[in-house]
Amino acid sequence: MFSRILTSALFAGAAAGLIAALLQLVFVQPVLLHAELYESGELVHFGAESVSAHPTLPGFDAMRDGLSIVFTMLTYTGYALVMVALMSIAEERGAKINARVGIIWGLAGFITFHFAPGLTLAPEVPGVAAADVGDRQLWWTATVATAGIAMWLIAFGGNKISYAIAAVLLLAPHLIGAPEPDSFSGPVPTEIGALFAARAFGVGMAAWVLVGTFAGYFWQAEGERAEASA
Amino acid sequence: MTTKTLNTTATGLGFLPAVFAVVLGLGIMTLTGHVQASALHDAAHDVRHASGFPCH
Numbered sequence: 001m002f003s004r005i006l007t008s009a010l011f012a013g014a015a016a017g018l019i020a021a022l023l024q025l026v027f028v029q030p031v032l033l034h035a036e037l038y039e040s041g042e043l044v045h046f047g048a049e050s051v052s053a054h055p056t057l058p059g060f061d062a063m064r065d066g067l068s069i070v071f072t073m074l075t076y077t078g079y080a081l082v083m084v085a086l087m088s089i090a091e092e093r094g095a096k097i098n099a100r101v102g103i104i105w106g107l108a109g110f111i112t113f114h115f116a117p118g119l120t121l122a123p124e125v126p127g128v129a130a131a132d133v134g135d136r137q138l139w140w141t142a143t144v145a146t147a148g149i150a151m152w153l154i155a156f157g158g159n160k161i162s163y164a165i166a167a168v169l170l171l172a173p174h175l176i177g178a179p180e181p182d183s184f185s186g187p188v189p190t191e192i193g194a195l196f197a198a199r200a201f202g203v204g205m206a207a208w209v210l211v212g213t214f215a216g217y218f219w220q221a222e223g224e225r226a227e228a229s230a
Numbered sequence: 231m232t233t234k235t236l237n238t239t240a241t242g243l244g245f246l247p248a249v250f251a252v253v254l255g256l257g258i259m260t261l262t263g264h265v266q267a268s269a270l271h272d273a274a275h276d277v278r279h280a281s282g283f284p285c286h
Contacts, residue, residue, distance in 0.1 A: 021277075085249070200279070
């Protein structure tokens with residue numbers, strides 16, 4: 001049982017993580033590097049002269065981008081371990097798990113780990129003003145936990161009370177509010193910040209759908225393989 | 231017959247393997263996404279920003 005979870009999750013997480021890393025390098029990294037030019041003070045907007053929106057950005061950095069690829073694959077393997085473990089529990093309780101169903105699992109994972117915390121604690125472009133990182137991590141963790149429980153209740157609760165509890169769990173962190181900075185001091189143009197948030201969510205959603213699909217696929221394939229060899 | 235016994239044993243473990251996998255997964259996420267040690271932070275910096283983890 002454990003080896004089936006581990007094998008499926010490693011395959012799904014590494015594959016989806018690699019694709020996620022490449023998508024991030026193409027779509028998110030240029031926006032991040034652009035923002036860093038403002039974070040470092042190399043570019044300043046609203047100065048005397050207008051600033052080009054198309055500066056020359058540093059190209060592929062083997063060390064930095066290589067580490068990003070490794071850490072994205074690791075992060076997505078973490079996501080996949082949690083997802084496949086929950087899939088195994090769901091299957092034991094009668095749910096069907098395959099690549100198609102995995103798409104919905106992926107969307108639920110995206111909502112849980114990326115969209116729910118990001119709705120109030122918006123994806124941070126470098127240089128953005130923010131509250132204490134420990135406070136934000138606490139809020140992030142609590143929001144991910146409540147959203148995750150809510151997703152499970154929506155999928156498997158099956159009665160009105162569980163849907164109501166799910167709604168409360170989804171809304172509560174945002175009604176309470178996330179830790180916010182005392183003042184706004186971000187030097188990055190709003191256009192870059194908005195594009196960064198949109199790209200982070202878009203790439204995150206695509207990558208999460210892949211995690212779910214792969215997790216469902218490998219979970220089913222590993223199960224069939226184990227049955228065939230038994 | 232042997233297979234059946236094995237299966238029962240596997241199910242008999244209950245949620246333990248799943249719980250362990252969840253803990254392992256959350257542990258990896260904490261390492262890549264949350265720990266503020268500067269070596270880890272620097273290596274994971276771009277990923278944290280892109281994946282929506284609080285950074286800095």
